[in-house]
Amino acid sequence: MSNKMWRVVDLLNWTARYFEQHGIPNPRLDAEVLLGHLLEKSRLQLYLHFEMPVFQEHLTPFRELIKKRIEHTPVSYLTNRKEFMSVDFYVDERVLIPRPETEQLVETILTTETGDSQRLLELGTGSGVIATSLAVHQPEWDIIATDISESALAVAQKNAETHAPAAQIRFLAGDLFEPIKAMDPGGEIRFDWIVCNPPYIKKTEWDTLSPDIRDYEPEIALFAGDDGLAVIRRLIVEAPEYLTPNGKLILEIGDAQADAIRTLIDAEPAYCTYELIKDYAEKERIVLASVS
Template identity: 40%
Template sequence: MKSVLEVLQSTSAYFAKAGVESPRLNIEHLLAHVLGKSKRMDLYLEFDRPLSERELGPLRDLVRRRAQGEPLQHLLGTVEFLGRTFRSDPRALIPRPETELLAEKILSRFPQPPARVLDVGTGSGILALTLAAQWPEAEVHAVDISESALALAKENALALNLESRVSFHQGSLLEPVTGVFQCLVANLPYVPAGEIAALSREVQRDPVLALDGGPDGTDLIRPLLLSARVHLQGLLALEIGHAQSAPLAVALAEAGYREISQESDYNNRNRFLFAVYG
């Protein structure tokens, strides 16, 4: 029988050969998942524990799928986002750590919660649901064009007991919403179409509808910042590709927004735009 440590070591080597990034971290997460441990660090207390065939069977399947490029988050079925657990599967983009930074930046800009909040392109619902949880008095709306992404977002709302706090709407950009919002957040597709084929095999498992931003990546963001003016009296917060920061800041100024700021992600690249309208 193989021990926990032996499985971690042999699978790390296998993952490294198969081109899996952070091989040791990946097998630690998968093994902790199969053993029902809430924290992978718990494995460190059980390095000598022998693993039974009943445990190794499901692990082998997950290891094979990970080596073939299935994202870790899809195999685990969940992802952590600002301290909450969200379901994650191929119906919507896997939430990224940068988007946690966006949520933190938005929260820090409102000493008092805004009355109405809108998340455009909600995907798995992480932004709308995080803001709803942090701002219990706010009325939160979320839009996505994808029916399957919205189904996942609604499952996440139920799992977090936030289903009465967020109204989900299917449609394009601002078409399905009415009224005025004091906070409008959007992490819309921003990958230039020609760059999608070069993305990692894991990112290619995200829905193309969540990635494809047209020729220069701004096909959805530019119309959003124009149409948002009808619905916004407050903060617009955008996650964007770093090459788009400067041209979109110009577009915001031309559209009459003020207090425009370009802000950076963990890699010091400008990935967020904030602006005020109304």
């Protein structure tokens, strides 16, 4: 990028072409999001200011963003933002970047008929998008959110403080149900909902992932043993002990895992019903199971 006078339109065209040459999948979109982020303008505003000159104070950091993007740093880690359920969440390398598919998990919970005041446990909260979105939509619900990663919990807490009613979500660190056991050694606490978007990628698939994911997102958020089921298997076995009568376990699963999940749930007599819910691409991506 030379030192000539750059306008917004030239910068976008140049950057999109440069990203394309470096195999970045959505070159124009990424150029717009990154420049918009730097100039504090929406993509629409960029279009309305196409002729606006961009000066050195912005060109220098923009070059730095371009360099990081062609090294495959995900755009959301460069902007520290990801929209989820129409809310802007803070994200960084400590957490998985929330995926649009996960919104369906939240929507399924919100559209299931329940009582007014539900107690909900989210395991593996990451950036906290699921727990926080549920708190925003259901301010009466009592929510506990956990993660094995203390650094992820710090991000989740930051997001909850920004968006959710104060103190509606309690955050606990630890491996799956361990923090619940530690909080309630008598084993009395029960949840109407247990929610989890667990890690579910096979370790053996590591080299098939795009570098954006493989080299930047936290491993603990992605991989679950050689068959991708290490965490889901434990959840299906352990959850019934923590559910109220009629309580529900809801999980996001990988798009080739539905049959394995059926086998796992069929082997657990505590579940009285379950369904696998398809996403917009007709893939079974959510399991909703109820105990009696």
